[in-house]
Amino acid sequence: MSNLIIVESPTKARTLSRFLENDYVITATMGHIRDLPEKKLGIEINEIQNSKLKDQNNNELLKTYNFIPQYQIIGGRKASVKELKEKASHVEKVILATDPDREGEAIAWHVNSILTKSGKLRRIVFHEITEAAIKEALLHPREIDMMLVDAQQARRILDRLVGYKLSPLLWNKLNKRWLSAGRVQSVAVRLIVDREREIEAFKSIEFWQIDAKLSKNIPKSEESFSARLIKIGEKRAEIKNKEEADGIYLKLKTAIYKVINLESKEMKRYPSAPFTTSTMQQAASNRLGWSAKRTIKAAQSLYEEGYITYHRTDSTNIAIEAISSAREFIGMAYGNNYLPVQPKIYKTKSKVAQEAHEAIRPTRMVMLAHQDFTQFSTTQEEQFKLKLIPETVGRDGQMLYSLIWRRFLSSQMNEAVFEQTNVDIEADTVSEKMFFRAVGERLKFNGWLVLFGKVHKSEEEIENENEELINNIPKLNPQEILRLIELLPRQKFTQPPARFTEATLIKILEERGIGRPSTYAPIISTIQDRKYVEKIEKKFHPTDLGKTVNDFLVKHFPLIFDINFTAKLEDELDDVANGQLNWKSVVSEFYSPFIKKIDQVFKEAEKVKVDLGTTDEKCPQCGNTLAIRLSKYGKFLACSTFPDCKFTKNLIEKAGIKCPKCNGEMIVKKTRMGKQFYGCENYPTCTFAAWKKEDIK
Numbered sequence: 001m002s003n004l005i006i007v008e009s010p011t012k013a014r015t016l017s018r019f020l021e022n023d024y025v026i027t028a029t030m031g032h033i034r035d036l037p038e039k040k041l042g043i044e045i046n047e048i049q050n051s052k053l054k055d056q057n058n059n060e061l062l063k064t065y066n067f068i069p070q071y072q073i074i075g076g077r078k079a080s081v082k083e084l085k086e087k088a089s090h091v092e093k094v095i096l097a098t099d100p101d102r103e104g105e106a107i108a109w110h111v112n113s114i115l116t117k118s119g120k121l122r123r124i125v126f127h128e129i130t131e132a133a134i135k136e137a138l139l140h141p142r143e144i145d146m147m148l149v150d151a152q153q154a155r156r157i158l159d160r161l162v163g164y165k166l167s168p169l170l171w172n173k174l175n176k177r178w179l180s181a182g183r184v185q186s187v188a189v190r191l192i193v194d195r196e197r198e199i200e201a202f203k204s205i206e207f208w209q210i211d212a213k214l215s216k217n218i219p220k221s222e223e224s225f226s227a228r229l230i231k232i233g234e235k236r237a238e239i240k241n242k243e244e245a246d247g248i249y250l251k252l253k254t255a256i257y258k259v260i261n262l263e264s265k266e267m268k269r270y271p272s273a274p275f276t277t278s279t280m281q282q283a284a285s286n287r288l289g290w291s292a293k294r295t296i297k298a299a300q301s302l303y304e305e306g307y308i309t310y311h312r313t314d315s316t317n318i319a320i321e322a323i324s325s326a327r328e329f330i331g332m333a334y335g336n337n338y339l340p341v342q343p344k345i346y347k348t349k350s351k352v353a354q355e356a357h358e359a360i361r362p363t364r365m366v367m368l369a370h371q372d373f374t375q376f377s378t379t380q381e382e383q384f385k386l387k388l389i390p391e392t393v394g395r396d397g398q399m400l401y402s403l404i405w406r407r408f409l410s411s412q413m414n415e416a417v418f419e420q421t422n423v424d425i426e427a428d429t430v431s432e433k434m435f436f437r438a439v440g441e442r443l444k445f446n447g448w449l450v451l452f453g454k455v456h457k458s459e460e461e462i463e464n465e466n467e468e469l470i471n472n473i474p475k476l477n478p479q480e481i482l483r484l485i486e487l488l489p490r491q492k493f494t495q496p497p498a499r500f501t502e503a504t505l506i507k508i509l510e511e512r513g514i515g516r517p518s519t520y521a522p523i524i525s526t527i528q529d530r531k532y533v534e535k536i537e538k539k540f541h542p543t544d545l546g547k548t549v550n551d552f553l554v555k556h557f558p559l560i561f562d563i564n565f566t567a568k569l570e571d572e573l574d575d576v577a578n579g580q581l582n583w584k585s586v587v588s589e590f591y592s593p594f595i596k597k598i599d600q601v602f603k604e605a606e607k608v609k610v611d612l613g614t615t616d617e618k619c620p621q622c623g624n625t626l627a628i629r630l631s632k633y634g635k636f637l638a639c640s641t642f643p644d645c646k647f648t649k650n651l652i653e654k655a656g657i658k659c660p661k662c663n664g665e666m667i668v669k670k671t672r673m674g675k676q677f678y679g680c681e682n683y684p685t686c687t688f689a690a691w692k693k694e695d696i697k
Contacts (some may be wrong), residue, residue, distance in 0.1 A: 062592035105148040151577035200498035208239035223474035227436035261424035273346035274359035277517035285503035416447035440473030513567030
């Protein structure tokens with residue numbers, strides 16, 4: 001063999017081997033091979049003499065530092081490194097083909113540092129694992145991009161400094177030696193805690209809506225539609241309570257309903273841009289109910305098998321060749337009326353789309369002769385089971401690929417066209433006139449919606465669904481008298497802000513510039529693993545511990561855990577990747593005020609207790625009250641006199657609902673993976689269980 005190609009995973013190695021001749025041997029590092037040590041800081045920090053910088057208030061001189069990371073081979077990778085060295089010693093060239101982002105560049109650099117084969121090592125980059133892309137990359141090898149490596153090093157070192165310096169502080173002040181804190185994760189927890197407090201402070205206000213079910217005033221007319229009361233006289237309809245609603249209801253029962261205005265206009269719904277990492281995770285959460293971690297795992301497999309382009313990206317760019325392929329496919333499968341005159345180009349919203357050159361898309365658009373692409377089931381489950389790729393990728397792979405395939409193809413199709421009709425209706429009561437409005441919508445041309453078989457809502461529409469009445473309105477004429485079928489008064493209450501789901505949390509993290517494509521899934525997993533938040537019925541709730549840790553950090557480190565400051569630091573890491581900033585300067589500017597504040601808080605801050613409350617239960621050993629305590633494994637009950645009495649027992653949290661099968665108490669339980677559900681207290685005699693309270697009937 002004359003050439004050795006090094007990638008991260010065996011799957012990627014197998015896919016590459018399908019495209020290359022026998023003079024290439026491909027091997028995998030199995031991920032990172034070097035990292036900072038596990039059980040110590042692993043960073044040599046030296047103060048730079050006679051060099052100072054000003055703090056954020058520009059009024060105090062701070063020290064500057066040099067940082068030397070002490071990398072070492074990861075424990076389980078020593079055999080892999082030995083094998084890499086052995087293989088590299090017998091080849092003419094070593095080609096580093098790790099992923100095309102900062103993480104991949106850093107892995108390539110670590111491999112290069114271990115092999116130290118001067119002149120033999122080259123770096124290649126590709127954003128899809130196809131024969132054309134691999135062979136093109138091999139024609140254009142380059143040196144390792146140290147700007148990308150430095151950006152990754154800066155992030156790793158910043159996170160290590162925060163974790164290793166803050167954790168002992170939390171152990172000391174909260175008296176729990178298993179606590180830890182993260183630079184970006186703590187800001188995510190802050191968003192969830194702040195939202196929870198908005199919800200707690202929210203005061204709901206009662207209001208009423210009145211809808212009228214109407215039809216044409218002809219015998220046996222079955223074409224009914226609904227209209228909503230919008231004005232009473234010249235004023236907006238604001239009904240505050242039941243008494244007001246009842247009074248208006250009585251007037252409307254005997255009113256004469258007449259069409260006073262008809263307005264029709266053409267509305268267009270445009271397709272969304274192809275997926276970025278965050279929009280893919282949001283769509284998988286909203287449509288498939290997946291976690292970000294599950295989505296990334298499926299996407300990683302699809303990428304390494306060669307089915308999609310690189311899946312960690314904040315770019316919406318698409319290669320010209322891919323657009324041409326999609327347009328050809330659309331013309332053949334659906335007809336030219338679905339094909340725009342010009343290709344659709346989407347502007348990337350990200351400030352710095354550095355992670356990859358393209359959006360996530362299929363690597364090829366194949367025409368499957370046996371597949372009728374215009375026929376789709378209307379059920380959500382079947383919507384994403386379309387077998388566009390082999391079953392070997394598994395059910396998750398097939399469903400995610402179908403989502404990516406549809407999103408990409410629809411992004412290059414013509415918009416859907418609707419005719420929207422607004423009907424204004426006068427209700428002439430004995431004492432005054434009231435006004436209703438009905439909105440109708442008729443699909444004239446399905447355009448990109450042909451891929452979904454039904455009216456397809458964007459992720460924004462799913463998150464902000466309202467109760468706007470959309471009807472199939474019969475043909476009406478101005479001044480036409482209508483027949484009242486039914487009046488429907490409804491009591492409503494203003495709603496607090498919604499708790500974050502995985503989709504909405506990722507969306508706000510991206511909007512606020514917190515984290516980057518590769519970090520969203522780890523952020524969400526970490527804050528749950530640390531028991532700072534918990535997911536209940538797909539919504540994030542901060543735990544008592546999460547609130548306490550958040551309040552402590554925000555009180556004593558208001559700048560470091562400020563959302564805007566965290567976003568600014570992300571921008572600086574982007575500047576490092578672009579060669580505009582030195583990574584050690586960025587870390588030093590953060591570390592200097594941070595370490596000073598750590599020392600101050602250690603000396604001055606008081607200890608904080610996580611108050612979880614007590615119970616009415618008595619300790620069976622000493623008769624004192626049992627209190628709720630917390631460990632890294634979750635809540636439990638312990639004697640309030642601990643350490644004098646060491647009695648403990650499991651905490652059973654009642655759901656306040658009876659089991660529909662045996663009338664026992666339903667209690668809150670968790671799966672091995674930490675997902676909450678509701679189970680009967682009489683298990684295993686009674687096996688009834690449900691994921692949601694509303695499913696317990």
